[in-house]
Amino acid sequence: RRDTAMRSVARALKCARATRGATTATIATTARAPVDGRRRGTTRRAGRVDAGRRRGTRAMAVSGRAHAPANADPMAGVDVAANGTAWRDAAVDMVVWAVREEDVGAETGALECDALQAFDAASGGAVRAMIEEGEFKGKVGTSAFSRAIAGTAKHVGVVGVGKREEATTSAMLTLGSAAAAQAQKSKCKTLGIKGADGFENAVAAGAYLGATEDQRFKSKPQAKTLESVSLLDVSADVSEGKARAVGVQLTKDLVAAPPNVVTPTAMAEVAKSIAAAHPDCMSVKILEKADCEKLGMGSFLGVSEASDEPPKFIHLTYKGAGSDLKKVAVVGKGLTFDSGGYNLKAGAGSMIEMMKFDMGGSGATLGAAKIIAQTKPAGVECHFIIASCENMIGSRGLRPGDILTASNGKTIEVNNTDAEGRLTLADALVYADKTCGATAIVDCATLTGAIIVALGNDIAGLFSPKDAAAKRVEDAAKAAGEDLWRMPMPDSMWSIMKSEIADMKNTGSRGGGSITAALFLKQFVDESVEWSHVDLAGPVWDDKKGGATGYGAALFAAWVSSFKK
Numbered sequence: 197r198r199d200t201a202m203r204s205v206a207r208a209l210k211c212a213r214a215t216r217g218a219t220t221a222t223i224a225t226t227a228r229a230p231v232d233g234r235r236r237g238t239t240r241r242a243g244r245v246d247a248g249r250r251r252g253t254r255a256m257a258v259s260g261r262a263h264a265p266a267n268a269d270p271m272a273g274v275d276v277a278a279n280g281t282a283w284r285d286a287a288v289d290m291v292v293w294a295v296r297e298e299d300v301g302a303e304t305g306a307l308e309c310d311a312l313q314a315f316d317a318a319s320g321g322a323v324r325a326m327i328e329e330g331e332f333k334g335k336v337g338t339s340a341f342s343r344a345i346a347g348t349a350k351h352v353g354v355v356g357v358g359k360r361e362e363a364t365t366s367a368m369l370t371l372g373s374a375a376a377a378q379a380q381k382s383k384c385k386t387l388g389i390k391g392a393d394g395f396e397n398a399v400a401a402g403a404y405l406g407a408t409e410d411q412r413f414k415s416k417p418q419a420k421t422l423e424s425v426s427l428l429d430v431s432a433d434v435s436e437g438k439a440r441a442v443g444v445q446l447t448k449d450l451v452a453a454p455p456n457v458v459t460p461t462a463m464a465e466v467a468k469s470i471a472a473a474h475p476d477c478m479s480v481k482i483l484e485k486a487d488c489e490k491l492g493m494g495s496f497l498g499v500s501e502a503s504d505e506p507p508k509f510i511h512l513t514y515k516g517a518g519s520d521l522k523k524v525a526v527v528g529k530g531l532t533f534d535s536g537g538y539n540l541k542a543g544a545g546s547m548i549e550m551m552k553f554d555m556g557g558s559g560a561t562l563g564a565a566k567i568i569a570q571t572k573p574a575g576v577e578c579h580f581i582i583a584s585c586e587n588m589i590g591s592r593g594l595r596p597g598d599i600l601t602a603s604n605g606k607t608i609e610v611n612n613t614d615a616e617g618r619l620t621l622a623d624a625l626v627y628a629d630k631t632c633g634a635t636a637i638v639d640c641a642t643l644t645g646a647i648i649v650a651l652g653n654d655i656a657g658l659f660s661p662k663d664a665a666a667k668r669v670e671d672a673a674k675a676a677g678e679d680l681w682r683m684p685m686p687d688s689m690w691s692i693m694k695s696e697i698a699d700m701k702n703t704g705s706r707g708g709g710s711i712t713a714a715l716f717l718k719q720f721v722d723e724s725v726e727w728s729h730v731d732l733a734g735p736v737w738d739d740k741k742g743g744a745t746g747y748g749a750a751l752f753a754a755w756v757s758s759f760k761k
Contacts, residue, residue: 260456263412265466266449271442273420274376274407276400278392278427278434284318286428289384290351291315292341292375293323294368294391296360297334300327315390319352320345327354334358336367339374341382351382357391365677368395372402376425380407383421392427398677399427400437401444405746408445410452439570443753444746447563451736451744455533455552460508460584463530463555466562467510467582474569477516483509491631493583493623495602499616500585502537502593507585510558511627514568514578514756521577522759525634526752527624528561529554529617529641530584537587537594537613553744554617556736557641558582560748567753575761579632583620587613599698602626604720609698617643618716619702625720625727636726638669638755639717640748646709647683647731654735656680656747659714660728668758669728669751676750680730685714 283291299309305328307313316323326332326342334356341353355374357367372389379387392399403425411417427434450458450466464482471480488497488509500507510530515521531554535541541548565580587594594600598610600619604626608619621639628634647657658673658680660666666682673680692704693712700719704712714729721727735747 260454260459263453263457265453265458265462266446267410267412270408270445270449271404271438274404274422274425276403276425276427276434276438278396278400278430278432280431281388281426281428283315283388283390283428286349286388286426288349288386288388288426290353290375290379290382290386291349291388291390291428292353292355292371292378294357294371294389295332295334295354296357298360300332300334302333305331305333315352318347319349320347322346322352323354326352332356336364337370339378341378349388351379351384353378363395365395365398365675366679368392368398369402369405369677372399372404373406374402376403376406376422379425380409380420380422385421385423387422387425388428389425390428392430396427396430396432397434397437397440400425400434401440401750404438404441405444408441410449412449412453436571439567440750440753442570443563443565443567443749446566447559447749448744448746450559450562451553451556451746453552455586458532458552458555459505460530460532460586461505463532463558463562463582463584464508464510467512467565467580470562470565470569471512477514477572478565478569479513479515481511481513483511488623491623491627492601492603492605494600495608495619496583496585496623498594498598498600498610499531499537499587499619502588502590503586505532505586507583509624509627510580510582510584511632512562512565512580514565514576514580516572516576516760517574518761521575522636522761523577523579523632523634524636524756524759525579525581525628525632525638526561526564526756527581527621527628527637527639528558529556529621529639529643530558530582531555531617531620532584532586534587534614534616535589537589537616538596539612539614540589541614550737553737554642555584556732556748557639558584559744560640560732560736560746560752563746563749564752564756567749568756571753571757573757573760576756576759578756579628579634581624581628581632583624585620587616602720604630606700606719607698609695609701611701612703615703615713617641618713621717622720625717629721629725634725636665636668636759637721638728638730638752640730640732640752642733642736643731644710644713644733646713648734650683650710651681652734653738654679656730656732656735657710658682658728658730659685659711661685661718662726665726665728668726669730669755672754672758673751675754678747678751679735680751683711683714685711685718687715690715
């Protein structure tokens with residue numbers, strides 16, 4: 197028994213020595229195998245698996261492969277035209293009139309416009325009845341609809357467009373969208389809209405958008421019934437309106453889609469599809485992680501490190517006709533999902549479940565690119581740039597206290613991993629400035645919650661150190677019918693962002709958060725550049741309007757077109 201016990205002890209010691217030797221060999225192997233180019237692995241398996249990224253992609257990304265990041269042809273099946281058809285002669289299922297405040301008595305509700313009285317008579321009194329019942333006064337955004345009592349149209353409606361002398365693009369977009377949406381709801385095939393005079397393209401764009409419903413994620417989508425829309429008593433080319441609608445709908449689709457569908461790779465594929473559809477004026481280049489490393493994009497790549505989804509740096513270029521082209525750039529924040537990183541978005545009000553819209557800036561950038569590819573402004577060369585990635589949590593992830601080096605050599609102390617968008621924009625702005633040579637740049641991002649506190653949900657914040665640059669963006673917003681407000685950005689507040697151990701921190705104090713974010717971005721653009729920053733965290737999403745709004749696509753397309761020759 198003693199001999200047996202001794203043999204057992206000997207075998208145990210032998211096994212222990214063998215295990216210890218194998219463990220040492222494994223550790224030595226792992227120490228020689230960097231996991232991701234920044235930190236070293238902790239297991240031999242990790243050393244074998246990683247080649248710049250872990251094995252495969254996360255299950256969520258796989259689950260989204262059945263869905264498209266955007267509808268390939270969202271306006272298919274419906275046509276909008278302005279061929280001069282008179283409203284009395286229109287053979288349509290529904291007729292909708294634009295009504296101004298002056299057309300309806302403020303106190304009595306009486307119809308005070310001869311043309312509107314004629315419309316009421318043709319409908320058998322249905323127009324007057326629905327106006328009185330709904331206390332309709334013609335204010336912007338209000339509407340009333342009813343079945344007609346007489347006439348050829350089965351349905352009639354009115355949409356308020358405000359005061360006559362204050363007609364706006366926004367009100368006319370609403371006219372088109374409200375009319376088309378109601379026609380679709382009423383299962384009408386044909387629609388006539390009266391009152392588009394002078395705003396034909398805006399009403400057409402609204403009609404296309406109102407007739408379009410995103411049903412990609414419905415198991416039983418409803419068929420589109422509306423087939424044609426006629427703008428009555430006007431003759432105009434409304435192709436520009438359709439181009440706008442296509443770009444805005446692309447933005448809406450991208451922002452609305454969940455993060456397992458719209459990944460950085462999916463964003464890159466959408467950019468490729470735009471270039472492929474318009475080879476005469478568009479080209480695209482996708483920089484992979486290794487390319488970004490060569491360019492020293494430590495700020496962008498630092499954000500992307502914890503994600504299994506590979507980062508994609510998207511560079512889409514438009515070249516218009518002519519020579520001596522004006523070089524400009526639109527730069528969009530492209531976080532397809534933002535967990536907050538180690539500064540995790542947690543608790544009530546964190547909105548982590550809504551962080552699919554943190555790529556609202558890049559969605560607007562690609563939507564603007566789609567509009568520009570169709571409208572083709574001459575004399576301008578525009579670079580549409582997106583540094584796309586996810587901000588996740590993991591052993592390789594960015595940590596509070598880390599110091600990153602951007603591609604212009606400036607160092608950043610990360611004191612909050614949830615202020616990641618500005619880190620990705622930093623390298624994108626340097627690229628637009630130094631690599632593309634853009635002399636005018638506008639960046640757009642769902643950057644801060646502070647801008648929503650300041651301006652609410654419907655208005656974007658505009659920041660620029662130059663009055664001329666700011667005015668150009670303001671004029672583009674007015675032309676597009678989108679709201680923004682210029683905010684201050686005093687250099688005196690930059691002291692809040694200074695770091696003891698690096699060139700700057702990525703966040704400052706709680707007060708003035710949107711201002712210090714803009715001042716941070718300013719550090720990555722040369723002072724000679726006509727630069728503006730738009731924080732669109734508020735208007736990019738509106739639950740009352742169905743979610744994604746498409747904000748920014750038309751605005752930034754108008755900004756690019758403002759440089760045309």
